[in-house]
Amino acid sequence: MTWWERTALVVFMVLFMECFAWAMHKYVMHGWGWGWHKSHHEPHDNAVEKNDLYAVVFAIVPIALFTVGMWYEPLWWIALGITIYGAIYAFVHDMLVHQRGGFRWVPRHGYFKRLLQAHRLHHAVEGREGTVSHGFLFARSPAVLKEQLRRHAAKRAAGPAVAADRDVMAGTTSRRPVDAEHATS
Ligand SMILES: [Zn+2]
Ligand SMILES: [Zn+2]
Structure with missing residues (x-):
């Protein structure tokens, strides 16, 4: 070769x-x-x-x-x-x-800050469903990811009763509020 x-x-x-x-x-x-x-x-x-x-x-x-x-x-x-x-x-x-x-390094700008924010937003939702940003080296901007989280949350709130029941059974309805400040600090 x-x-x-x-x-x-x-x-x-x-x-x-x-x-x-x-x-x-x-x-x-x-x-x-x-x-x-x-x-x-x-x-x-x-x-x-x-x-x-x-x-x-x-x-x-x-x-x-x-x-x-x-x-x-x-x-x-x-x-x-x-x-x-x-x-x-x-x-x-x-x-x-x-x-x-x-390891303690909090990047304040650039590519690594974007990766950090994106994966923190992945952890913004508790449970299996409704999560965003599943990649690691390619990350979408925090603004796009927050919009996706908002849409997922809205879809759940307006979802059919059957889906809600299923979520309760799976124990995935509890969720932390999406804390934008925390994610971008
Ligand atoms: Zn993680
Ligand atoms: Zn995950």
């Missing part, structure tokens, strides 16, 4: 992983996989969350690809792209937004 091919493969995989992570988060973690992800949306003082099991499961893929990649080179570079995405994700999501590992 040429260096150009290797670089292209790594960059492609980082971008692909953002799409994959978005879809996983939106449709699996907030869908049938909520059982593990729920722990990430609840306040707690534990060092680890059941949600961390996702990271463990997803790590199996690049480990396997690195291994097979010793015989078939493209897979090794694909594994590297996935690993780089994992590292960026851990920095943005776990350290920057959730301040795990004692």
Whole structure:
């Protein structure tokens, strides 16, 4: 392989992983996989969350690809792209937004502030449904996300009784008010 091919493969995989992570988060973690992800949306003082099991499961893929990649080179570079995405994700999501590992940096402007605000708005809704901003490295502006939250809330308030009953059964009706100031501080 040429260096150009290797670089292209790594960059492609980082971008692909953002799409994959978005879809996983939106449709699996907030869908049938909520059982593990729920722990990430609840306040707690534990060092680890059941949600961390996702990271463990997803790590199996690049480990396997690195291994097979010793015989078939493209897979090794694909594994590297996935690993780089994992590292960026851990920095943005776990350290920057959730301040795990004692990391304390609150960006005041620019791209990282936008990521921070967007993921805080993801956590503005308690429960599985009605959340916004499921991506991590590409984030929409806080104004757009707040508008989406408002629409979701309005839809719920005006929703059919059947949906409301279902929400009560699932215990997802309690919600924190969307605190715009908190999210943009
Ligand atoms: Zn979530
Ligand atoms: Zn989070």
